[in-house]
Amino acid sequence: MFSGIVEELGRLVKIQRRANLIYLEIKTDLVCQDIKIGDSISVNGVCLTVISLKDNTIGFQVMQETAKITNLGILKINDQLNLERSLKLGDRISGHLVQGHIDCLGIIRRKTFVNNNLCFEIVVPQSFIKYIVPKGSVAVDGISLTVVEKKANIFSVYIIPHTLKNTTLGFRQTSERVNIEFDILVKAAVLM
Numbered sequence: 001m002f003s004g005i006v007e008e009l010g011r012l013v014k015i016q017r018r019a020n021l022i023y024l025e026i027k028t029d030l031v032c033q034d035i036k037i038g039d040s041i042s043v044n045g046v047c048l049t050v051i052s053l054k055d056n057t058i059g060f061q062v063m064q065e066t067a068k069i070t071n072l073g074i075l076k077i078n079d080q081l082n083l084e085r086s087l088k089l090g091d092r093i094s095g096h097l098v099q100g101h102i103d104c105l106g107i108i109r110r111k112t113f114v115n116n117n118l119c120f121e122i123v124v125p126q127s128f129i130k131y132i133v134p135k136g137s138v139a140v141d142g143i144s145l146t147v148v149e150k151k152a153n154i155f156s157v158y159i160i161p162h163t164l165k166n167t168t169l170g171f172r173q174t175s176e177r178v179n180i181e182f183d184i185l186v187k188a189a190v191l192m
Contacts, residue, residue: 004144047100
């Protein structure tokens with residue numbers, strides 16, 4: 001379980017694609033501290049298990065299904081990634097509860113300034129828009145954000161300067177794919 005508050009931007013330093021697995025190595029300064037093999041780390045919002053740890057580099061295996069439904073399948077060397085260590089019982093939750101189980105890929109449709117605030121409009125498959133609630137939470141590439149508006153199959157979120165500076169949203173462009181995880185409480189309510 002995560003909070004959606006990105007701790008650090010890591011850098012992808014190695015990719016090995018095999019038949020059914022992708023092996024990733026990510027260089028990190030902060031997130032590599034106080035972890036061990038077997039721990040869960042959110043990588044662009046995807047819960048991955050640490051399988052190797054050497055110096056400041058963390059290794060992960062990604063299954064084909066995960067690569068197919070997330071943006072981890074299109075990574076390139078030197079890509080920056082949002083990283084967050086899993087929560088510990090008793091931790092403060094500054095964002096919202098994020099499982100690290102991506103529901104779908106979204107596409108950044110537009111970036112505009114509204115009242116001097118950067119607004120991202122993100123398109124999701126129509127079947128998922130029911131999980132978006134204005135003023136509710138959504139995780140975009142593992143970042144806990146508040147929904148401003150929804151219409152058709154598009155939702156919008158405002159991004160504060162701190163988030164732009166400290167996450168991948170600072171360099172995301174229109175037409176790029178982002179990992180979307182809808183709020184588990186909203187999903188539970190919709191499915192009831």
